[in-house]
Amino acid sequence: MQRNRRLQNQRKLSLKESSVVLNSTRASLVPHTCHRTDLFSDKRAQDLESETDIFPELGLFSMEESSDIAENAGIQKALKESDFFNREVSKDSGEGSMTSDNDDGFQELTSPGDLLIPMWSEIDTEHPEYILEVEVISSWADGIEEEDQQIGEEFMLTEESCPSPGSTGEYSDYGSESGNETVAHLGESILSSLPPVKADYSAENLIPTAPVRVERTFVYPDTVTEPVNLKHEFVTENQVPSIETNTLGCQDISPQNCINIPKLELTDDSGSEKSYSNDGDSEGSSSGKSERKRPGRKKGQVSRVYHLWEFIRDLLNDPLCCPSLIRWENEAEGIFRVVRSEDVAKLWGQKKKNRTAMTYEKMSRSIRYSRKEGYFADLPKDKGYPKKLCFKFGEKSSGWNTTMKTPKTALLN
DNA sequence: GGATTCTTTCCTGATT
DNA sequence: GAATCAGGAAAGAATC
Numbered sequence: 222m223q224r225n226r227r228l229q230n231q232r233k234l235s236l237k238e239s240s241v242v243l244n245s246t247r248a249s250l251v252p253h254t255c256h257r258t259d260l261f262s263d264k265r266a267q268d269l270e271s272e273t274d275i276f277p278e279l280g281l282f283s284m285e286e287s288s289d290i291a292e293n294a295g296i297q298k299a300l301k302e303s304d305f306f307n308r309e310v311s312k313d314s315g316e317g318s319m320t321s322d323n324d325d326g327f328q329e330l331t332s333p334g335d336l337l338i339p340m341w342s343e344i345d346t347e348h349p350e351y352i353l354e355v356e357v358i359s360s361w362a363d364g365i366e367e368e369d370q371q372i373g374e375e376f377m378l379t380e381e382s383c384p385s386p387g388s389t390g391e392y393s394d395y396g397s398e399s400g401n402e403t404v405a406h407l408g409e410s411i412l413s414s415l416p417p418v419k420a421d422y423s424a425e426n427l428i429p430t431a432p433v434r435v436e437r438t439f440v441y442p443d444t445v446t447e448p449v450n451l452k453h454e455f456v457t458e459n460q461v462p463s464i465e466t467n468t469l470g471c472q473d474i475s476p477q478n479c480i481n482i483p484k485l486e487l488t489d490d491s492g493s494e495k496s497y498s499n500d501g502d503s504e505g506s507s508s509g510k511s512e513r514k515r516p517g518r519k520k521g522q523v524s525r526v527y528h529l530w531e532f533i534r535d536l537l538n539d540p541l542c543c544p545s546l547i548r549w550e551n552e553a554e555g556i557f558r559v560v561r562s563e564d565v566a567k568l569w570g571q572k573k574k575n576r577t578a579m580t581y582e583k584m585s586r587s588i589r590y591s592r593k594e595g596y597f598a599d600l601p602k603d604k605g606y607p608k609k610l611c612f613k614f615g616e617k618s619s620g621w622n623t624t625m626k627t628p629k630t631a632l633l634n
Numbered sequence: 635g636g637a638t639t640c641t642t643t644c645c646t647g648a649t650t
Numbered sequence: 651g652a653a654t655c656a657g658g659a660a661a662g663a664a665t666c
Contacts, residue, residue: 528640562654573641573663582654587641589656594640609650609654 529587530596534621555614
């Protein structure tokens with residue numbers, strides 16, 4: 222732990238000079254203007270000392286293992302979940318307070334892999350600060366042992382091979398303090414349960430863009446820099462850009478920006494432990510082949526490519542796109558409707574190697590094909606849903622229902 | 635390089 | 651008549 226701590230301290234994040242592709246979970250940010258120190262309450266510090274179940278809720282570590290968190294309670298912060306989804310919270314609760322009616326549920330900003338990059342700097346009414354909870358999917362290709370990449374569902378990054386993605390000192394969130402475990406349990410189930418937004422993150426530029434989950438990458442500089450004074454311009458709900466000017470108005474991060482960024486090999490939910498097909502050549506058969514693994518993708522193994530259903534899900538989770546481009550018909554049932562079919566298709570084409578020839582007809586064909594695979598499902602009949610442009614997520618898709626709060630501990634299992 | 639998954643492309647016909 | 655849906659077939663890309 223101490224060594225890990227040292228590593229973390231040595232590897233504080235430089236946000237100033239690097240262009241970081243972040244996989245942001247909740248870019249519906251909370252603008253507020255207040256001093257950071259105003260945000261810390263004595264109650265929170267007491268909670269940290271007395272409530273040992275705050276962090277174990279995440280299944281990551283216990284207070285005993287992370288006494289340093291308590292030590293740092295005075296300089297860290299937790300927000301309630303409502304804070305993250307309510308743009309009005311700061312207005313309602315007054316400057317200097319992020320609290321609202323709910324006082325009992327501090328929402329730790331930690332999910333595995335989270336990195337809280339918020340900066341409460343100076344009060345600036347013209348440029349209000351934002352709190353951004355960022356899902357950092359990180360990878361250090363040079364530092365990850367090959368065998369670690371092959372572990373499967375539990376992608377372990379050891380402290381020897383990889384520093385914590387968090388532990389960015391004052392920029393860190395709690396979860397990051399757990400070090401290697403933070404990343405260890407990152408899995409597709411967690412990722413897919415959160416609406417990711419691609420952000421080009423630098424000192425001068427922090428703009429959530431079209432949801433992209435292709436680059437689950439993270440630049441991790443070695444040097445420590447001074448706190449970042451963010452200058453950013455989030456696109457607000459009132460600034461929904463026109464398609465004509467810039468598809469979605471989102472900043473496209475060109476591939477070259479990510480060219481040297483290592484990719485994290487994420488494990489999927491279903492494939493890694495599945496056996497081969499029962500065609501007589503499966504693993505563990507009684508023949509002499511049992512010791513020899515057949516190369517190639519296993520039957521039933523889910524590809525790690527960015528799937529169409531993920532793209533659509535991410536569109537639905539992006540306030541820039543939903544409901545202007547695509548909208549829910551019934552979120553609880555996973556039924557959505559494509560509003561601007563050709564624009565959605567073009568976006569999909571851009572995501573897939575910038576194909577410009579993508580049409581809604583082709584995309585919808587993929588959707589129909591995906592029905593057979595279970596990523597989409599047939600619309601329920603006799604419920605009045607329009608037949609055109611209306612689709613339903615299938616049982617193999619996940620993460621689209623943001624109205625259903627899934628316990629994080631469950632996600633880890 | 636083969637096997638598998640997923641997507642794309644093209645097509646015809648039906649439906650809205 | 652246009653847009654969309656449905657699905658077959660084949661091929662390509664990605665992955666392992």
